[in-house]
Amino acid sequence: MILDFKKALCGVFPSLAVSFFLGQNSRTMGVKILAVSDQVVERIYSSQLAQLYPDVDLIIGCGDLPYTYLEYILTVLGKPLLYVPGNHDPDYVPANPKTRVHGGTLLDDKTLRRNGLIFAGLGGSVLYRPDGANQYTQFAMYLRAYNLALKLIMNRILYGRALDVLVTHSPPAGIHDDDDPAHRGLHAINWLMRWFKPRYVLHGHTHFYRQNLAPSHSQVGATTVINVYPYRLIEIE
Numbered sequence: 001m002i003l004d005f006k007k008a009l010c011g012v013f014p015s016l017a018v019s020f021f022l023g024q025n026s027r028t029m030g031v032k033i034l035a036v037s038d039q040v041v042e043r044i045y046s047s048q049l050a051q052l053y054p055d056v057d058l059i060i061g062c063g064d065l066p067y068t069y070l071e072y073i074l075t076v077l078g079k080p081l082l083y084v085p086g087n088h089d090p091d092y093v094p095a096n097p098k099t100r101v102h103g104g105t106l107l108d109d110k111t112l113r114r115n116g117l118i119f120a121g122l123g124g125s126v127l128y129r130p131d132g133a134n135q136y137t138q139f140a141m142y143l144r145a146y147n148l149a150l151k152l153i154m155n156r157i158l159y160g161r162a163l164d165v166l167v168t169h170s171p172p173a174g175i176h177d178d179d180d181p182a183h184r185g186l187h188a189i190n191w192l193m194r195w196f197k198p199r200y201v202l203h204g205h206t207h208f209y210r211q212n213l214a215p216s217h218s219q220v221g222a223t224t225v226i227n228v229y230p231y232r233l234i235e236i237e
């Protein structure tokens, strides 16, 4: 399956594929990010991990992964982890240690700077089950996006730009999403892209079954939208 994944990656995104292969043994000036989402991959959850990715600078979790898996990755690589929750993750409760990744930084509804890049996070998916954790109506997600927007405006004042990388669980509406109730994209992400023009949106949630038919990345204006399911190595200059 991993071989198929690599083959598909070469076909749909040669530059990422080059980064994927060369990145294992070379060092360049960019920030090297290992992004993971939705599915535990044996190759990563293995004793080879440190040899496979010796020069990763940062780990990004886009949701719906066991927190023990994320803790394994950040412990073995010894690098910071930023993550947002997916709709299969528990609601974050500060008093309950089982609802967070130990050693990781929850990026949900937040923005922060790491390795010279500005990140912001918006986890969760569209509401499709009344009692679902980390699920929101399109309207509720807009309210969260407006709240995040205030922080992004502050970034623009302080740093001259709003953000570089938006980390989400769900895809934007109409981009890498699906028609069934659980996998519709979020309009609030499109809104954030329109107003704040991140260089990248990294998301998961929509499983990439049709690897040879559908792209895992899309260019939308100034933004490259990447479905990281189940993992990607991304280098940002």
Ligand SMILES: [Zn+2]
Pocket: 063, 064, 086, 087, 088, 125, 169, 204, 205, 206
């Ligand atoms: Zn999901």
